[in-house]
Amino acid sequence: MNYDLTEDQYAFQQTARKFAQQQLSPYAKEWDEQQTFPKATFIAAGKLGFMAMYIPEEHHGIGLGRLDSAIIMEELASECTSTAAFISIHNMAFNMLARYGQSSLQNVWCADLASGQKLVSYCLTEPGAGSDAASLTTRAEKKDDHYLLNGAKAFISGAGETDLLIVMARTSADGSKGISCFAVPADTAGITYGKKEQKLGWSNQPTALINFEDVRIPHDHLLAEEGQGFKLAMEGLDGGRINIAACSLGTARASLSLSTQYVKERKQFNHAISEFQATQFKLADMLTELTAARQMIRLAAYKLDTNHSEKSTYCAMAKRFATDLGFRICDEALQLHGGYGYIKEYPIERHFRDTRVHRILEGTNEIMRLIIAKRLLADENLNLLD
Ligand SMILES: Cc1cc2nc3c(=O)[nH]c(=O)nc-3n(C[C@H](O)[C@H](O)[C@H](O)COP(=O)(O)OP(=O)(O)OC[C@H]3O[C@@H](n4cnc5c(N)ncnc54)[C@H](O)[C@@H]3O)c2cc1C
Structure with missing residues (x-):
């Protein structure tokens, strides 16, 4: 190895x-x-x-x-x-x-x-269907030479600024198997955008509701086949989860790097705060957790690259672990900066704000735990433990 x-x-x-x-x-x-x-x-x-x-x-x-x-x-x-x-x-x-x-x-x-001349959004979440995405109600009704799309998508990253929308919509009534996936040009007649949400973090990208009212989509805009949309959406999220986890990792690394420099410079009680063992223990835990999160991410990515049968479980574990730890490292970094960490002159407060949402989107970390526990309980030979 x-x-x-x-x-x-x-x-x-x-x-x-x-x-x-x-x-x-x-x-x-x-x-x-x-x-x-x-x-x-x-x-x-x-x-x-x-x-x-x-x-x-x-x-x-x-x-x-x-x-x-x-x-x-x-x-x-x-x-x-x-x-x-x-x-x-x-x-x-x-x-x-x-x-x-x-x-x-x-x-x-x-x-x-x-x-990068054109940009694309991923549209799964709805006002009434978040964690339970398979309960989505946006509908694509098949007509002679097109589908007619009606419904709404919530919290869509890039909405209003992107050129193409990958939209999960219901083409039949059967739960997750009744969902199909469409590529819809963002300026198609019948598409309207809600207000730009004012958010805690991720402030440099718009997030908004998208409404679809009698939007005509040509048949060839269907991805794969009817009924495969949920599978495609989940498959996309496997890789998405690794990347969001890596975003937490990179931000946590930056926060730890800034903190390591800061504690050497900042003096209290006539000593650099890096000389206090409490500070050193914090830094040691941050580096240990950062390194563990990086290994989890790289392992999950490897499982995805090699199409391992439990790749989705590994992606869920990496996402849960790295986004929780990444946020915690940014929080500890802010603590080490004292009051200066809380003000906007220093980048730490932005890192703290930006990593918070990683525990919520692309499946909340509670949903990651559900995915992991379901697989573990179904794993009769406990192969996941090897
Ligand atoms: C900034 C931002 C950008 C986003 N970008 C996109 C995007 O581009 N495309 C897209 O499709 N979506 C996007 N989302 C939506 C995001 O994926 C959802 O917010 C997320 O899946 C959670 O859904 P929800 O907000 O409806 O929360 P809910 O599903 O209502 O969950 C509320 C709480 O209940 C918990 N919960 C729910 N069910 C269970 C359960 N069975 N067991 C235990 N706990 C449970 C959740 O973990 C959570 O803590 C974005 C969200 C944000 C905030």
Whole structure:
């Protein structure tokens, strides 16, 4: 077993680090304060392949594995969590089109999505269907030459600014098996957007409700087949969960790095606060937890890359673990900064705000525990324990 990065992975990491330091770090504070969705930066990220990381090359992606992508996401998030998180969502939704879209549709969208010229949102959650996503009620009724889409999606990242929507909608009454997946151009007649939600964090990307009223979707905008939408949505989330976990990891790393410097400089009781053992124990726990979270993420990504039968369980474990710990590390970092951690002049309070939502979206951490426990209880030979 070799835990070292390969030469290629090291090169991706260094490229992502340089990009993040040059193109994200100088602007992250201002984007947060002014709620700026950095579209030009997505185009710059597209030039390096970051808008199409694990998209197959025939669809204009760079065809990386999930482990390679997680390494890149950690770097991007270490300089701007919210921008990195949107890049993660874009990759997830784009990949669904690239894997399951019809070629007529792929030919229109893939090149522009890969370059970052066009952006895509993932639309699963509804006002009445969050954790229980399979209970969604947005309906796509099949007509002669189109589907007619009616319903609403809640909390959609990028809504109002993205060009394409990957929408899960009901085509028959049968629970999760009655759900289908559609690629819908965001400016189609009948689509309207709610107000931009005012949020605790992730302030540089819009989040809004989307209403669909008699929206006509051509038949070839269906991804895969009718009834497969929920499966596609969950498959997308496996990779999405790794990337969101990596966003927590990168942000926590940045917070720990800032704290390590700060405690050496800050003096109280005539000593640098780094000299107090209570401070040292905090730092030691933060580094230990950070390292454990990174290993969990990389293990889950490896399971996904190798199509392991329990890949979804590993993705759920990594998401639960890394987003809980990532948030805790940011919170401890804020504590180590004392009152200065709480004011906006220092980036710590933004890291704390930005990582909070990772415990809620892409499946709450309670839902991750349900997924993990269900698999463990069904695992008669306890293979998951090996
Ligand atoms: C900033 C932001 C961006 C988002 N972006 C997107 C997006 O781009 N696309 C998209 O589709 N969605 C998006 N979401 C939605 C997100 O995925 C949902 O908020 C999330 O799945 C939880 O659903 P809910 O908010 O309806 O909470 P609920 O499902 O109502 O849950 C409320 C609480 O009850 C708990 N709970 C629910 N059921 C159980 C159970 N069986 N056992 C134990 N506890 C339970 C939950 O864990 C949670 O703590 C976004 C949300 C936010 C806040």
